[in-house]
Amino acid sequence: MRSRGKIAWSALAPVVLAGVMSTQCSPSAPKSARKAGVSDAAIAAEKTYVAPGDLDEYYMFSSGGQSGNIYVYGLPSMRHISTIPVYSPYPATGYGFDDASKAMLGGYTWGDVHHPSLSETKGDYDGRWLFANDMNGRIARIDLRDFKTKQIYGPVPNVSGNHSGAYLTPNSEYAMMGSRFSIPLPKGTYAPIDKYAGEYKGVVAAIKIDPKDGQMSLGWQILMPPFDYDLGDAGKLVSDGWMFWTSYNTERATGKLEVTASQRDRDYIAAVNWRAAEAAINAGKGDLIGGVKVLDPKKNPGIVYLIPCSKSPHGVDVSPDGKYIIGSGKLAGITTAFNFEKIQTAIRNKDYEGEEDGIPVLKYDSVKDAEIPVGLGPLHTQFGPNGEAYTSLFVDSAVAKWKLGTWEVIDKIPVSYSIGHLAAAEGDTVSPDGKYLVALNKLSHGRHLSVGPAQPESSQLIDISDEKMKLLYDAFTEPEPHYAQIVKADKIHPIEVYPKEENHHPLAVWDVNQAGVTRNGNKVTVKMVAVRSTLTPTSFEVNEGDIVTIAITNIEQTTDELHGFGLLDYNINVIVDPGETKTVTFTAKKGVFPYYCTNFCSALHQEMQGYLLVKPR
Amino acid sequence: MKPTLADRSARFLHQPVGLWPRALLGLAAACVLVIYVLPLWNLTMFAPQYPDGLRLDIYDHTLAGGNNGQDIKEINLLNHYIGMHDLTVEGFTEFKWMPFALGGIALILLRAMVFGTVKELVDAFMVFMYFGAFSLWSFGYKLYQYGHELAPTAAVKVPPFMPPMFGYRQIANFEVYSYPRAGTYVMVAAMSSVTLALFLAWRQRARHAAA
Numbered sequence: 001m002r003s004r005g006k007i008a009w010s011a012l013a014p015v016v017l018a019g020v021m022s023t024q025c026s027p028s029a030p031k032s033a034r035k036a037g038v039s040d041a042a043i044a045a046e047k048t049y050v051a052p053g054d055l056d057e058y059y060m061f062s063s064g065g066q067s068g069n070i071y072v073y074g075l076p077s078m079r080h081i082s083t084i085p086v087y088s089p090y091p092a093t094g095y096g097f098d099d100a101s102k103a104m105l106g107g108y109t110w111g112d113v114h115h116p117s118l119s120e121t122k123g124d125y126d127g128r129w130l131f132a133n134d135m136n137g138r139i140a141r142i143d144l145r146d147f148k149t150k151q152i153y154g155p156v157p158n159v160s161g162n163h164s165g166a167y168l169t170p171n172s173e174y175a176m177m178g179s180r181f182s183i184p185l186p187k188g189t190y191a192p193i194d195k196y197a198g199e200y201k202g203v204v205a206a207i208k209i210d211p212k213d214g215q216m217s218l219g220w221q222i223l224m225p226p227f228d229y230d231l232g233d234a235g236k237l238v239s240d241g242w243m244f245w246t247s248y249n250t251e252r253a254t255g256k257l258e259v260t261a262s263q264r265d266r267d268y269i270a271a272v273n274w275r276a277a278e279a280a281i282n283a284g285k286g287d288l289i290g291g292v293k294v295l296d297p298k299k300n301p302g303i304v305y306l307i308p309c310s311k312s313p314h315g316v317d318v319s320p321d322g323k324y325i326i327g328s329g330k331l332a333g334i335t336t337a338f339n340f341e342k343i344q345t346a347i348r349n350k351d352y353e354g355e356e357d358g359i360p361v362l363k364y365d366s367v368k369d370a371e372i373p374v375g376l377g378p379l380h381t382q383f384g385p386n387g388e389a390y391t392s393l394f395v396d397s398a399v400a401k402w403k404l405g406t407w408e409v410i411d412k413i414p415v416s417y418s419i420g421h422l423a424a425a426e427g428d429t430v431s432p433d434g435k436y437l438v439a440l441n442k443l444s445h446g447r448h449l450s451v452g453p454a455q456p457e458s459s460q461l462i463d464i465s466d467e468k469m470k471l472l473y474d475a476f477t478e479p480e481p482h483y484a485q486i487v488k489a490d491k492i493h494p495i496e497v498y499p500k501e502e503n504h505h506p507l508a509v510w511d512v513n514q515a516g517v518t519r520n521g522n523k524v525t526v527k528m529v530a531v532r533s534t535l536t537p538t539s540f541e542v543n544e545g546d547i548v549t550i551a552i553t554n555i556e557q558t559t560d561e562l563h564g565f566g567l568l569d570y571n572i573n574v575i576v577d578p579g580e581t582k583t584v585t586f587t588a589k590k591g592v593f594p595y596y597c598t599n600f601c602s603a604l605h606q607e608m609q610g611y612l613l614v615k616p617r
Numbered sequence: 618m619k620p621t622l623a624d625r626s627a628r629f630l631h632q633p634v635g636l637w638p639r640a641l642l643g644l645a646a647a648c649v650l651v652i653y654v655l656p657l658w659n660l661t662m663f664a665p666q667y668p669d670g671l672r673l674d675i676y677d678h679t680l681a682g683g684n685n686g687q688d689i690k691e692i693n694l695l696n697h698y699i700g701m702h703d704l705t706v707e708g709f710t711e712f713k714w715m716p717f718a719l720g721g722i723a724l725i726l727l728r729a730m731v732f733g734t735v736k737e738l739v740d741a742f743m744v745f746m747y748f749g750a751f752s753l754w755s756f757g758y759k760l761y762q763y764g765h766e767l768a769p770t771a772a773v774k775v776p777p778f779m780p781p782m783f784g785y786r787q788i789a790n791f792e793v794y795s796y797p798r799a800g801t802y803v804m805v806a807a808m809s810s811v812t813l814a815l816f817l818a819w820r821q822r823a824r825h826a827a828a
Contacts (some may be wrong), residue, residue, distance in 0.1 A: 532694055557687045558694075603698065604772055 066482025087111020157290030298358030315380035382427035498579030507551030564598030681746025
């Protein structure tokens with residue numbers, strides 16, 4: 001009996017074991033999921049709700065990455081208000097179709113915008129212009145009076161892959177840029193890839209900004225070792241006059257960079273005394289390379305220094321008081337705070353631990369103040385009004401809040417997902433506002449209605465007004481938000497129509513009676529008036545092969561009365577704002593071609609149309 | 618012998634007016650001159666898409682649109698859809714004669730003040746009142762014309778209408794408000810002064826007769 005009972009028990013044992021084991025299997029969701037990406041609905045709704053007709057408190061200018069655009073958002077609603085086309089044609093506003101903007105694009109139909117940079121006075125946003133880099137070696141200026149791209153400067157000679165721009169100095173003296181992809185210089189020079197370490201060169205470039213009108217001009221450059229110059233920030237207040245850039249691949253490696261450029265435990269922050277560089281250029285120093293005056297640090301000591309920074313750093317951010325330079329090694333678990341004063345002392349004492357192509361490398365322990373254990377994959381830091389620092393953590397998918405000076409990590413908030421940059425309200429100026437922070441996430445992983453495999457990015461609004469950070473809102477942004485800047489709305493004063501008195505376009509006409517066609521040889525000029533609800537002339541004749549220029553003046557002075565001019569079969573569509581004149585030029589092909597107003601304007605918008613009649617030769 | 622009515626009225630008309638009526642006449646003349654720089658009437662129109670309204674001020678010599686003159690262009694732009702004439706300064710003959718007439722009235726008032734008999738006072742009163750009444754009629758007639766002389770080819774056909782002269786009226790999607798402005802109030806003040814002057818002169822007559 002006893003043995004039979006034993007057998008029965010033995011038979012039960014696996015069942016019991018299976019029962020016990022089943023309680024030990026992996027959970028269906030991670031522990032962190034319970035707190036990740038949720039917010040207190042009532043508080044969040046109240047904090048982000050901007051009632052119909054009410055205005056947001058902040059503008060956010062978000063980079064559009066490879067779209068070539070800048071996106072304008074309102075905070076705290078996170079509503080997308082407008083798109084500013086910069087490097088790509090944009091039919092919605094006719095950008096890149098009229099003669100002037102087409103010429104400004106210079107044949108390019110894309111750009112890669114990473115870092116918008118608002119103009120500054122004394123280290124604070126002054127609301128005049130917004131600059132933005134393009135990987136194709138260019139910098140653009142947007143006038144915030146009308147939110148229009150006014151200048152695209154470049155491609156700048158010698159700069160190859162302008163990732164590390166467009167960073168402005170505290171009084172908008174320069175827009176800084178640099179090479180991410182070192183190449184043999186000047187452009188057009190050949191050198192085999194195995195000569196990379198010696199014959200390939202990086203440059204950092206200072207593009208001069210006219211303080212009156214923002215017009216950019218060439219400036220000067222500095223020849224740098226063939227590292228990949230990544231991000232930058234200009235010194236401010238005590239560190240004014242200095243510019244800092246992170247660099248990776250200080251291994252000078254080629255090939256599979258994800259491995260070969262990740263071998264050293266520390267790469268560098270390049271610290272450039274730009275006032276000294278400017279003085280050297282004014283003193284006639286510098287060699288002409290690719291038509292630009294370029295300083296070689298070997299021949300011009302005292303201008304460039306290298307600061308060792310934890311592995312493959314991305315962001316370098318100067319604290320609001322200018323005292324600390326925060327470098328974030330993206331393959332490290334720490335963010336490093338360097339002390340500007342200590343950097344100056346080390347330079348004075350020649351406290352070096354080596355050199356790279358004649359550039360002194362400062363001793364790490366002499367210049368760093370703290371290594372802050374923020375978490376994995378720190379990328380970029382922004383600041384609050386009372387010594388708060390916020391660092392994005394790509395690997396951790398989180399934002400860490402810590403304190404300047406005490407270096408303690410106070411709080412951490414998970415974000416969804418894989419944050420790149422972050423933007424705090426005026427968080428990179430001498431006087432950050434606090435209040436809001438936006439996490440600019442690379443991945444959204446379906447936290448939205450599905451739109452197929454090409455998922456949008458995500459920008460999350462975080463309340464930073466209290467000790468603990470609180471998630472408020474998910475917005476889904478168009479590719480590809482890298483950096484963004486958030487500026488108090490009352491700093492920007494846009495016009496709403498172009499005043500008639502300011503229109504000095506030589507082909508502008510302000511009266512339908514002055515509209516008409518003039519011919520000079522085979523060149524035909526059409527002065528066209530757009531006003532509700534007629535495009536005058538309503539038809540005109542030219543000959544096949546004529547070079548036709550149509551200058552469309554929108555003579556409205558009423559807000560929001562835009563008119564379009566779409567010409568069928570010619571790939572032409574321009575939008576003309578109230579008070580504006582735009583021209584399009586094309587060669588006439590025979591036939592009859594309708595044109596019409598493409599921007600809805602009035603009750604009789606549909607009737608706003610005409611015919612281009614082209615007589616055969 | 619009791620004086621006849623003719624005698625009495627002749628005596629009254631040649632009777633000099635006192636200090637108060639003269640002062641009131643001077644005040645009225647000054648008011649009339651001030652009217653030149655003041656708007657007489659205002660039309661304000663609101664529609665859903667014009668939340669800030671479109672404003673039109675009428676002076677004795679010109680029209681002034683709100684928003685630096687832009688509103689008048691906008692009003693004309695909208696009105697062209699219903700075939701209305703453009704509101705232009707040239708379209709109002711009133712703007713030519715009104716400043717001239719007001720200047721004349723000021724002179725007549727001053728003349729009455731200086732020469733100071735009831736006769737001149739009555740003349741000034743009559744001319745001024747006639748001017749006021751005619752101006753009001755003229756304004757109303759102009760509004761009527763604008764609302765009724767609509768081009769037969771207009772894109773949008775609306776029945777002829779009378780814009781409000783005073784007060785509020787809904788016209789299609791527009792709330793239209795029409796009210797006098799400072800110039801008219803000053804003019805009414807001037808007219809009241811002249812009326813009061815006449816009244817005081819009448820009371821003086823009683824005292825003259827008693828004396």
